[in-house]
Amino acid sequence: MTVHGSAGPARDWIRSYAARRGRRSALTLERMERFLPEREIPDGPLDQQRAFGRVAPLVLEIGCGHGAAAIAYCRTHPEHDLLAVDVHTPGVARMMAAAHEAGVPNLKVVMGDAVFVLRDRIAPGTLHAVHLFFPDPWPKERHAKRRFISAFTLDLIASRLTPDGALLIATDQGFYAEHALAALEEHGGWQVVLGQRPPWRPTDGFEAKGIRHKRTIHEIRATRA
Structure with a gap:
């Protein structure tokens, strides 16, 4: 099975993000030291009762940026829990500080690759939704295999969603939307609705830049058919 474009077969561990190196600011380090202990979930498979203090509908946000969407979701859905996954320390640090200021207890974080989190830490059939907002589009065709949406990741996501769960994708790149739709169609078993922007999501970051x-x-909303 291949994904959209000429990237060839989907591979298990093609990293979908670019490593960012450089010194961390004093503010980033202070935020990580202050907020990570209370926001990071324990190692190993997710125990929602232990991590959040309750069992509630669980949302996984892949690539949280500075956390505007994650925090907005938690504020408008206090009955849900959200687990934000990212690899970039400054953004996670900023999100945790903003979450503390906003007073949202239902947001936790994992520093790591979302593929490994889905595979190793999330039990099958437990996710109410997966949010993928403005992922790295990898515009060059030779890098298409690095785009997060692939047959492999769709297998993982489909297995982790509840029967009525949803995958929400947003992008300002038309070619990425075409790539995602082609991958969903080829993967099969998805019901897709286009153009439904979540009313709770703020216009921020890459979305604001795109506008x-x-x-x-x-906007793509995909549920299991």
């Missing part, structure tokens, strides 16, 4: 550049925001 400034007059790019269309593509």
Whole structure:
């Protein structure tokens, strides 16, 4: 099975993010030291009762940026829990500080690759939703295999969603929307609705940049058929 484009077969561990190196600021280090202990979930498979203090509908956000969408979701859905997964320390540190200021207890974080989190730490059939908002589009065709949506990741996501769970994708890159839709169609078993922007999501970050550049925001909602 292949994904959209000429990237060849989907591979298990093609990293979908670019490593960022450099010194961490004093503010980032202070935020990590202060907030990570209370926001990071314990090692091993997720025990929601232990991590969140309750069992509630669980959302996984892949690539949280500075956390605007994650925090907005937690504020508007206090009856849900959200687990934000990212690898970039400054953004996670900023999100945790903002979450503390906003007073949202239902947001936790994992520093790591979302593929490993899905595979090793999330039990099958336990996710109410997966949010993938403005992922790295990897615009060059030779890098298409690095795009997060692939046959392999769709297998993982499909297995972790509850029967009525949903995968939400947003992008300001038309080619990425086409890539995601082609991958969903080829994977099979998905019911797709286009153009439904979540009313709770703030216009921030890459979305705001896309709008400034007059790019269309593509919204994809996929549920298991």
